[in-house]
Amino acid sequence: MPQIPVKIHELTVGQLSARSGAAVSALHFYESKGLISSRRTSGNQRRYSRDTLRRVAFVRAAQRVGIPLATIRDALAELPEERTPTREDWARLSEKWRSELDERIKQLNRLRDHLTDCIGCGCLSLENCVLSNPDDISGERLTGSRLLAEH
Numbered sequence: 163m164p165q166i167p168v169k170i171h172e173l174t175v176g177q178l179s180a181r182s183g184a185a186v187s188a189l190h191f192y193e194s195k196g197l198i199s200s201r202r203t204s205g206n207q208r209r210y211s212r213d214t215l216r217r218v219a220f221v222r223a224a225q226r227v228g229i230p231l232a233t234i235r236d237a238l239a240e241l242p243e244e245r246t247p248t249r250e251d252w253a254r255l256s257e258k259w260r261s262e263l264d265e266r267i268k269q270l271n272r273l274r275d276h277l278t279d280c281i282g283c284g285c286l287s288l289e290n291c292v293l294s295n296p297d298d299i300s301g302e303r304l305t306g307s308r309l310l311a312e313h
Contacts, residue, residue: 182215183222
C-alpha cells in the first residue's frame, strides 16, 4: 500500500483509493452524492484532504451494516463544518441507527427461521406465509398466492 508522505496534505483519487480500499468509481460516486468532497487543480484533477480517508472509512462502515447512503449523507451533514467523524460522532450517529438495524435483524431472523416452510411451495401460497405476508395483514381476510383488491 503506498505511503503518503507527512508533508502532503492532499491525496489524488488514486492515492485515496489505494489507502481506503474503495474503488475510484466508488469515490467518484460518493462525491456525486455529497458524502465526500474534493477541490480541483488547475489541470482539473481532484485533490482530497487527508481527513477524507476517515470520512470514506465512516461511509464504508455504515454501508457494511446496511445504512442507506442518503442516511449516511444526512448524518455527515450534522457534523460541524463538515469535519471528519470522530469516535464519539460514530457512537452518537450509530445509536440512532440501532433500532433500524434491530428491525432488519428481526426480519432476517424471521426469513431464516421460516425459509424451509417454502421449500417446494414455489409460489409462497401458504395460508399464513411469514415471508410474503410478514405481519399477516391479510391472513384473516384472504388466502392463496394472489391477493385481490377489496371492493
